[in-house]
Amino acid sequence: EAGVTQSPTHLIKTRGQQATLRCSPISGHTSVYWYQQALGLGLQFLLWYDEGEERNRGNFPPRFSGRQFPNYSSELNVNALELEDSALYLCASSDGQGLRETQYFGPGTRLLVL
Amino acid sequence: KNEVEQSPQNLTAQEGEFITINCSYSVGISALHWLQQHPGGGIVSLFMLSSGKKKHGRLIATINIQEKHSSLHITASHPRDSAVYICAVRGGGGADGLTFGKGTHLIIQP
DSSP, X not given: OOOOEEEOSEEEEOTTOOEEXXXXXXXXXOEEEEEEEETTTEEEEEEEEETTEEEEEOSOOTTEEEEEOTTSOEEEEEOSOOGGGOEEEEEXXXXXXXXXXXXXXXXXXXXXXX | OOOEEEEXXXXXXXXXXXXXXXXXXXXXXXXXXXEEEOTTOOEXXXXXXXXXXXXXXTEEEEEETTTTEEEEEXXXXXXXXXXXXXXXXXXXXXXXXXXXXXXXXXXXXX
């Protein structure tokens, strides 16, 4: 069974540009979570999508947005990039069957903003 | 907002030693996760707990809901266990993502 996949693995952008990160969940999983791991800050919850709807978002500005497609894959968009957006962005998926499901993590996308 | 505290932050031990990593949280939860992150950044889910104890190979995880505390134990530690171990909780309502501890950097020396 294929795991969670993310693309690209690395992304270099300059301040003010937009970045698009992609995530494909495990087959059969309907929930996708996005997390940011910035240097020195640890992992932080960004966004949660389930069945195509945004269910919740963490404490991030509106320039962090995303969507979930009918095939449950997901995109994270970061507009007007700032230097502090440089981080590892992790996607996780779960089967969305309850509050206690295991989340399976992808390998991450390393975003560097210059 | 749940506060998740892990201890110790850093731990260096010799191969074969019994390892304990602790996690405390401030608000009632629906589930607690133990994650392992290797230097390349990849994260593996080790356990998801809502009560009691779970065991997988040399890894054991326990949770005490009343005390808001969980422990991860590694028996017969091995250098390949060297990684960052992260505790993460999901709130009582389950309506948000995980809240993470800062992680425990574990190094097992041969």
